[in-house]
Amino acid sequence: MVWHVLIAYRGAVGAPASVMGTKDEARSLAGTVQLQVAAGADFDTVALKYSDDPNVKTNHGKLGKIGRTQLDRAFTEYAFGLLKFETEPVPLETPAGFEVIRRME
DSSP states (O other): OEEEEEEOOTTSTTOOTTOOOOHHHHHHHHHHHHHHHHTTOOHHHHHHHHOOOTTHHHHTTEEESOOTTTSOHHHHHHHHHSOTTOBOSSOEEETTEEEEEEEOO
């Protein structure tokens, strides 16, 4: 199972019209979110507060079990490279924005 927080920026693939931040602002915010998660913040709460994923209201950032070809290649390679309960040390840049990813199993 994989959880994520997506921080989009204006012009990112699939970014909602409400996203107005720049790429640099998104990178900075994603770094802040990653630090909060690494420090033990509740992932559900962080996802609901920060994520630009339109599904976050229902899934709280939980993507569930993913296959290697289901999502962006960089995302899945990164997620499969994590250990159980590990959060990556830096946010991952994808076409959709910056991702804070945690592997749960």
